[in-house]
Amino acid sequence: MTSPLSGILPVGIGAITGVAGAQTGVPQAQNADGFASVLASSFDQLQSAQKTSDTLATQAATGDLKDVHDYMIASNEASLATEMVVTIKNKAVEAFNEIMRMPV
Amino acid sequence: MAVFDTLGISASGLMVNRKWMDAVSDNISNINTVNPTNQDAFRERFINAQAVDYGSGTGGVRVATAEFGSGEGRMVYEPDHPLADKDGYVKYPDIDLGDQMTSLLMAQRAYQANLAVVERATNAYQAALRLGKG
Numbered sequence: 580m581t582s583p584l585s586g587i588l589p590v591g592i593g594a595i596t597g598v599a600g601a602q603t604g605v606p607q608a609q610n611a612d613g614f615a616s617v618l619a620s621s622f623d624q625l626q627s628a629q630k631t632s633d634t635l636a637t638q639a640a641t642g643d644l645k646d647v648h649d650y651m652i653a654s655n656e657a658s659l660a661t662e663m664v665v666t667i668k669n670k671a672v673e674a675f676n677e678i679m680r681m682p683v
Numbered sequence: 684m685a686v687f688d689t690l691g692i693s694a695s696g697l698m699v700n701r702k703w704m705d706a707v708s709d710n711i712s713n714i715n716t717v718n719p720t721n722q723d724a725f726r727e728r729f730i731n732a733q734a735v736d737y738g739s740g741t742g743g744v745r746v747a748t749a750e751f752g753s754g755e756g757r758m759v760y761e762p763d764h765p766l767a768d769k770d771g772y773v774k775y776p777d778i779d780l781g782d783q784m785t786s787l788l789m790a791q792r793a794y795q796a797n798l799a800v801v802e803r804a805t806n807a808y809q810a811a812l813r814l815g816k817g
Contacts, residue, residue, distance in 0.1 A: 652691075659805065666812050
């Protein structure tokens with residue numbers, strides 16, 4: 580009887596230390612340019628590109644636009660950034676689904 | 684934006700050439716501007732372009748300064764002109780239309796070249812993104 584109890588306890592301690600290790604591991608992964616940070620930075624880029632494009636669209640509508648090409652390039656850039664983020668998102672979802680389909 | 688840098692660099696080229704065309708149109712529109720001889724004639728506009736980076740790695744070009752030509756002008760004998768001095772002379776700007784048309788041609792072609800870069804770069808980026816769709 581003592582041997583199963585002594586067997587359980589090390590498992591519990593092992594699990595706790597495992598969780599603690601995972602918790603300290605997450606910020607490290609973010610610092611080391613993990614996939615999450617790549618995704619976050621591309622979202623930031625998308626947001627800034629769309630913001631620039633929006634500002635220039637307003638300027639074009641109100642007649643304050645100085646350069647036609649500025650707006651065209653900004654909207655081009657915003658569309659490319661959107662395409663990129665969507666592609667990255669699709670790839671991530673695909674990878675997740677692939678993992679979920681894994682037989683256990 | 685770090686990913687699509689080419690677009691920003693080409694945009695700076697477009698900006699400089701647009702300003703050059705502005706300067707040329709200013710010169711051409713004022714080519715017949717008459718001033719009295721005791722004032723400066725219309726001074727020709729020049730655009731002084733300069734590379735942005737000098738090793739910083741940002742790339743692109745910018746207008747460093749807009750320079751002005753000489754205000755000396757050409758003395759033309761037009762005694763009937765209301766601005767003529769007592770000897771019958773007025774001042775015309777010293778701008779050569781041939782020079783201006785050549786500059787305009789260069790500015791326009793350079794503008795188009797930058798636009799071509801934008802187009803090709805967009806196509807290249809789109810081709811790269813299509814890799815991820817397969």
